[in-house]
Amino acid sequence: MKGCQxxxxxxxxxxxxxxxxxxxxxxxVCGDKVSGYHYGLLTCExxxxxxxxxxxxxxxxxxxxxxxxxxxxxxxxxxxxxxxQKCLHVGMKLEAVRADRMRxxxxxxxxxxxxxxxxxxxxxxxxxxxxxxxxxxLPPPPPPPPPHRxxxxxxxxxxxxxxxPHPLLPPSSxxxxxxxxxxxxxxxxxxEPRSSFTSSDPGGxxxxxxxxxxxxxxxxxxxxxxxxxxxxxxxxxxHASSSSSSSSSCSLLCIMADQMLCSIVEWARTSFFFKQxxxxxxxxxxxxxxxxxxxxxxxxxxxxxxxxxxADRQEFAxxxxxxxxxxxxxxxEQVEGALLEYTLSSSQVLGRFALLLQCVxxxxxxSSLTESYLHSRHLSARVCCNNLLSExxxxxxxxxxxxxxx
DNA sequence: ATAGCCTTGATC
DNA sequence: GATCAAGGCTAT
Numbered sequence: 198m199k200g201c202q203x204x205x206x207x208x209x210x211x212x213x214x215x216x217x218x219x220x221x222x223x224x225x226v227c228g229d230k231v232s233g234y235h236y237g238l239l240t241c242e243x244x245x246x247x248x249x250x251x252x253x254x255x256x257x258x259x260x261x262x263x264x265x266x267x268x269x270x271x272x273x274x275x276x277x278x279x280x281x282q283k284c285l286h287v288g289m290k291l292e293a294v295r296a297d298r299m300r301x302x303x304x305x306x307x308x309x310x311x312x313x314x315x316x317x318x319x320x321x322x323x324x325x326x327x328x329x330x331x332x333x334x335l336p337p338p339p340p341p342p343p344p345h346r347x348x349x350x351x352x353x354x355x356x357x358x359x360x361x362p363h364p365l366l367p368p369s370s371x372x373x374x375x376x377x378x379x380x381x382x383x384x385x386x387x388x389e390p391r392s393s394f395t396s397s398d399p400g401g402x403x404x405x406x407x408x409x410x411x412x413x414x415x416x417x418x419x420x421x422x423x424x425x426x427x428x429x430x431x432x433x434x435x436h437a438s439s440s441s442s443s444s445s446s447c448s449l450l451c452i453m454a455d456q457m458l459c460s461i462v463e464w465a466r467t468s469f470f471f472k473q474x475x476x477x478x479x480x481x482x483x484x485x486x487x488x489x490x491x492x493x494x495x496x497x498x499x500x501x502x503x504x505x506x507x508a509d510r511q512e513f514a515x516x517x518x519x520x521x522x523x524x525x526x527x528x529x530e531q532v533e534g535a536l537l538e539y540t541l542s543s544s545q546v547l548g549r550f551a552l553l554l555q556c557v558x559x560x561x562x563x564s565s566l567t568e569s570y571l572h573s574r575h576l577s578a579r580v581c582c583n584n585l586l587s588e589x590x591x592x593x594x595x596x597x598x599x600x601x602x603x
Numbered sequence: 604a605t606a607g608c609c610t611t612g613a614t615c
Numbered sequence: 616g617a618t619c620a621a622g623g624c625t626a627t
Binding site: 245253294300304307 | 619620621
């Protein structure tokens, strides 16, 4: 290894500031932090090196599985075949690896990198505008939760304070576009072709790499529906055979909730950002709860809003990450960035992104209220299922007790 | 073989 | 001179 000469130290310092700048991006191949533009797009240092070695040495790999291995930060070494396929799939350019091995200088992709940077800046500004618009139309955010230790069973159902009606706004159900800041919602922008978008969905629309990851781990909704139906039928048969009274609506609801909870946990555990999650306990507070009817009504209003927006599978996948993972700032920015990029390229209207963020916010408060509701039912022993749902509610009760003692 | 750090050199 | 994306080096 060479010593740290004064020149290389200054270069290192500038590289550090560069890393801070691009540090918010994740490598489209493995999800590691990117270190700059390499062979056509922003990637991490290890995928840059891997791509270079593979192309320079004309390596041929084979996959011992089914050519569909997971490529993430921890498993990227496992299957070089699938890793290299993913490098090509996300758009790394073979022609950027120099045949003559000439060092230094710039290549033909310089202008492309510059354009991509400018677009990223534009996207950042749009994101901030949409966020500030959302903030001004919603009640102030809750104070940050205390730094508890322990595993969160909330599965992203982070408890927010009860949403107070905003003094300046009508009820949330009618809080639709007309109440948004016109400067943002009426601001149509041209979706320019994105150099980093290299793959298309079946409809021919180019998708951000992060969104492709979300779709890859997206559960099969039909499968979930049939599982729930099977569980409900099983329950009905059980009651019929034991000649007891038919199952109550509450117990059927609990079975549905439990089955969905299992699927959510299953999905979350295999999802892209799972390893980056900060393990923290939900903000556990006791408070007056809503009624089942009001929750259902709010849920229906939200469903209507999403139907009206015609939210598609891609957008729904992002919303699920934002809601259920309740991710940290870095992940939140990534997911929101992918969603913004997608809505711009699919609808070309920024207002759509702001409306989707509103739905996310509404869903967050609704899930928090539902959790409170189920918890209160649990305390009054009206949630009787011996399953994951009751386990979650029991854990919440234990933590509430522990915090009260502390 | 991998991945982090270093050197190089065209371009700004 | 600064930047930054190439290739190179080397500890693991």
